[in-house]
Amino acid sequence: MPRMLYADVIVDISIENLDRTYQYKIPPEMETKVKVGTPVVIPFGKGNRKINGYVVGVTENPKYDKSRLKNIEDVPDKAISATQVLISLACWMKEYYGSTMNDAIKTTMPVRRKIKEMTHKRVVLKADDESAKELYVNLCGKKNAAARVRLLRELIQTKQLDYEYVRKNLNISNATLKSLSEQGIIYIESTRLYRTPFTDAGLPDKEIALNVEQKKAVEAITAGYYTHTYKPFLLHGVTGSGKTEVYMSVIEKVIADNRQVIMLIPEIALTYQTMQRFYRRFKDRVSILNSKMSAGERYDQYERIRKGETDIVIGPRSALFVPFDKIGLIIIDEEHEDSYKSEMPPKYHAREVAEQLARLHNAVLLMGSATPSVDTYYRTRPDYPGEDKVTRYELTERTGSAFLPDVKIIDMREEIKKKNYSMLSVPLYNKILERLDRKEQVMLFINRRGYTGFVSCRNCGESIKCPNCDISLTIHHTKSKDKMVCHLCGYETDTVVRCPKCSSSYIGGFGVGTQKVEEMVRNTFPQAKVLRMDADTTSGKGGHEKILTAFANREADILIGTQMIVKGHDFPFVTLVGILAADMTLHISDFRASEKTFELLVQAAGRAGRGSLKGEVIVQTYKPEHYAIVCAEAQDYKAFYEQEIAYRKIMKYPPVSNMMTLFISSDSEKLSADIMNVSFNTANDIIRTRKDTVLVGPAPHPVFKANNMYRYLLHIKSNNIIILKGIRRAVENAVEKGFLGYKYVMQFDMQ
Numbered sequence: 001m002p003r004m005l006y007a008d009v010i011v012d013i014s015i016e017n018l019d020r021t022y023q024y025k026i027p028p029e030m031e032t033k034v035k036v037g038t039p040v041v042i043p044f045g046k047g048n049r050k051i052n053g054y055v056v057g058v059t060e061n062p063k064y065d066k067s068r069l070k071n072i073e074d075v076p077d078k079a080i081s082a083t084q085v086l087i088s089l090a091c092w093m094k095e096y097y098g099s100t101m102n103d104a105i106k107t108t109m110p111v112r113r114k115i116k117e118m119t120h121k122r123v124v125l126k127a128d129d130e131s132a133k134e135l136y137v138n139l140c141g142k143k144n145a146a147a148r149v150r151l152l153r154e155l156i157q158t159k160q161l162d163y164e165y166v167r168k169n170l171n172i173s174n175a176t177l178k179s180l181s182e183q184g185i186i187y188i189e190s191t192r193l194y195r196t197p198f199t200d201a202g203l204p205d206k207e208i209a210l211n212v213e214q215k216k217a218v219e220a221i222t223a224g225y226y227t228h229t230y231k232p233f234l235l236h237g238v239t240g241s242g243k244t245e246v247y248m249s250v251i252e253k254v255i256a257d258n259r260q261v262i263m264l265i266p267e268i269a270l271t272y273q274t275m276q277r278f279y280r281r282f283k284d285r286v287s288i289l290n291s292k293m294s295a296g297e298r299y300d301q302y303e304r305i306r307k308g309e310t311d312i313v314i315g316p317r318s319a320l321f322v323p324f325d326k327i328g329l330i331i332i333d334e335e336h337e338d339s340y341k342s343e344m345p346p347k348y349h350a351r352e353v354a355e356q357l358a359r360l361h362n363a364v365l366l367m368g369s370a371t372p373s374v375d376t377y378y379r380t381r382p383d384y385p386g387e388d389k390v391t392r393y394e395l396t397e398r399t400g401s402a403f404l405p406d407v408k409i410i411d412m413r414e415e416i417k418k419k420n421y422s423m424l425s426v427p428l429y430n431k432i433l434e435r436l437d438r439k440e441q442v443m444l445f446i447n448r449r450g451y452t453g454f455v456s457c458r459n460c461g462e463s464i465k466c467p468n469c470d471i472s473l474t475i476h477h478t479k480s481k482d483k484m485v486c487h488l489c490g491y492e493t494d495t496v497v498r499c500p501k502c503s504s505s506y507i508g509g510f511g512v513g514t515q516k517v518e519e520m521v522r523n524t525f526p527q528a529k530v531l532r533m534d535a536d537t538t539s540g541k542g543g544h545e546k547i548l549t550a551f552a553n554r555e556a557d558i559l560i561g562t563q564m565i566v567k568g569h570d571f572p573f574v575t576l577v578g579i580l581a582a583d584m585t586l587h588i589s590d591f592r593a594s595e596k597t598f599e600l601l602v603q604a605a606g607r608a609g610r611g612s613l614k615g616e617v618i619v620q621t622y623k624p625e626h627y628a629i630v631c632a633e634a635q636d637y638k639a640f641y642e643q644e645i646a647y648r649k650i651m652k653y654p655p656v657s658n659m660m661t662l663f664i665s666s667d668s669e670k671l672s673a674d675i676m677n678v679s680f681n682t683a684n685d686i687i688r689t690r691k692d693t694v695l696v697g698p699a700p701h702p703v704f705k706a707n708n709m710y711r712y713l714l715h716i717k718s719n720n721i722i723i724l725k726g727i728r729r730a731v732e733n734a735v736e737k738g739f740l741g742y743k744y745v746m747q748f749d750m751q
């Protein structure tokens with residue numbers, strides 16, 4: 001018997017439960033046309049009503065009795081639509097990330113609530129002058145005509161009036177307006193207003209002649225684009241080397257060829273300056289999306305995109321899902337950024353999704369970074385084995401007069417030996433003083449907000465922990481009083497004056513939090529004006545923008561901040577960047593800890609000396625011998641990469657091998673442990689005979705108890721991603737069967 005294929009079809013993408021699909025037979029003559037994402041016409045229900053649907057899966061093994069399945073009626077011959085691509089993308093995400101169809105489609109095609117349109121309505125005189133005057137004269141003095149007289153008197157003079165004015169000030173009812181327009185005396189005109197957040201696109205664009213390296217990159221990427229096949233590129237260049245100019249040149253070529261462009265930028269880096277650059281070059285052909293926009297603003301941008309009024313969309317990771325039907329280029333700026341990874345199911349990585357989207361559109365994928373992710377760089381090496389090799393171009397110099405800064409490492413252990421217990425080493429202190437004298441600016445950078453701002457007792461060494469989570473509370477100073485807060489679950493309590501354990505009064509907050517650094521800096525340099533930027537000072541619309549603008553306008557001498565200050569603005573007067581406790585991220589329990597540390601140090605250094613003044617960077621550390629720190633000092637990405645990839649090879653970590661993490665959590669310690677046991681045994685049975693796959697763990701999560709949930713992890717490493725997917729399915733089945741009716745969370749995460 002010939003092979004028969006069956007299609008899973010969803011019939012309505014707006015309904016709640018998208019995991020509900022219907023199965024149909026694919027007639028042999030349609031086989032080549034029906035793929036995931038294809039729109040089809042199907043007979044539906046008892047009356048075999050013809051309705052439209054989308055194929056979300058194709059299989060040889062139907063779930064139902066074959067004889068009772070109906071045939072797909074038709075495959076409309078239409079050009080590929082945006083919806084079709086977004087459905088295929090959702091199907092791919094479901095498969096790749098192991099999410100539900102529901103979550104996947106809700107991500108790629110979120111229901112965009114219609115917001116009241118902002119329209120400008122006017123009442124316009126339609127009748128000619130003479131008939132209007134005639135009517136006016138006739139109406140004057142008549143009973144019940146006062147309103148019409150009022151309106152006509154004004155309309156005859158001005159020809160048109162603001163609708164609101166007519167309704168409120170002239171007090172004309174809707175009924176009156178309706179009857180007048182039915183008589184052909186007036187009409188109501190509404191013009192749609194788009195809530196465009198920026199309006200200074202009129203400013204002239206800067207003329208820039210690309211340098212040799214930029215030209216080479218633009219030419220190669222453009223040539224790649226004209227092949228109209230999927231082509232991935234990496235643009236590796238330090239901050240300020242002119243990557244954005246390269247992006248803009250390639251964008252010009254692509255939109256001139258009538259195709260569309262999506263450019264992802266981490267939200268934090270999407271500054272006013274960047275937006276202006278794009279508006280100036282591309283005028284109103286650009287749409288910019290960000291999460292701080294009002295729902296109305298966002299809706300309007302989507303409307304413009306849907307109507308084809310823009311060719312270029314710039315935004316955070318969700319900008320991938322705009323309804324474009326002919327994408328030619330997807331750019332991911334700062335491709336190493338963590339914010340490209342979604343924390344909500346399906347926990348997708350925008351880089352992976354962008355790659356898939358570019359494949360679906362036969363488009364170019366252009367990734368750019370000063371510190372490319374090890375994952376991406378690995379794929380650019382000449383010996384890379386896969387077929388998904390990435391072509392790399394480098395920009396090695398900063399443009400114009402800007403130089404790379406000098407980076408100096410300070411060993412904080414030496415400072416302690418010299419009895420300096422301050423957060424500031426002597427060299428950093430001296431250099432800050434120098435800058436203040438010269439009226440130059442300083443940025444002080446702390447790795448993670450409040451991470452070590454914990455409260456501990458110097459007598460017994462105990463720290464005060466969150467009762468829900470297994471982590472230390474952090475001191476927060478507010479205007480009214482100080483509080484201790486849990487950064488994981490938000491638990492809050494008053495500060496204490498005595499240790500709850502030993503009653504000693506030698507208790508307090510130690511370590512470095514942004515607030516503490518600010519306090520110390522203000523005390524040490526009373527002459528300086530200081531700004532602080534972290535999640536606490538930047539909540540609300542435009543919060544970080546305000547602080548950065550103030551600093552860019554030199555309203556302060558010193559800016560203190562977390563990761564956030566690493567991105568964004570050019571500060572030509574910043575000549576010193578100080579990194580306090582550079583090694584803090586080296587202690588996080590993640591195989592990417594070194595990569596993250598190196599990246600932060602280089603990105604922070606990139607902030608110094610962006611103008612014509614030479615910049616200097618001071619890195620304070622307790623681990624000066626660590627290669628992440630040594631290579632950051634030399635600003636040597638390749639040296640770092642070589643050491644890092646060697647470590648990943650030995651440890652079988654990505655990108656050399658695949659790694660999947662299973663996360664189990666529930667409110668019972670025993671239940672979590674039991675589920676983890678079943679998972680482990682199931683996985684172990686599968687890999688028993690395989691040399692290419694290993695299990696690591698199970699282990700308690702680094703924060704074992706959070707929000708009153710007990711959490712376990714199991715890592716599975718394999719050269720073979722198919723095996724990992726098989727393990728995922730088997731574990732899911734076993735746990736679903738074994739723990740029916742229990743409440744728990746189970747998640748798989750591709751690392």
Ligand code: ADP
Pocket residue numbers: 208209210211214237238239240241242243244245246399400
């Ligand atoms: P990146 O994106 O790598 O940080 P940009 O493209 O923002 O770099 O360039 C940094 C600065 O240098 C910008 O002000 C830009 O206008 C300018 N610039 C870029 N390329 C050139 C060039 N070829 N000649 C002169 N100035 C340039």
Ligand code: ZN
Pocket residue numbers: 457458459460461462499500501502503504
């Ligand atoms: Zn104590």
Ligand code: ZN
Pocket residue numbers: 466467468469486487488489490491706707
């Ligand atoms: Zn907590």
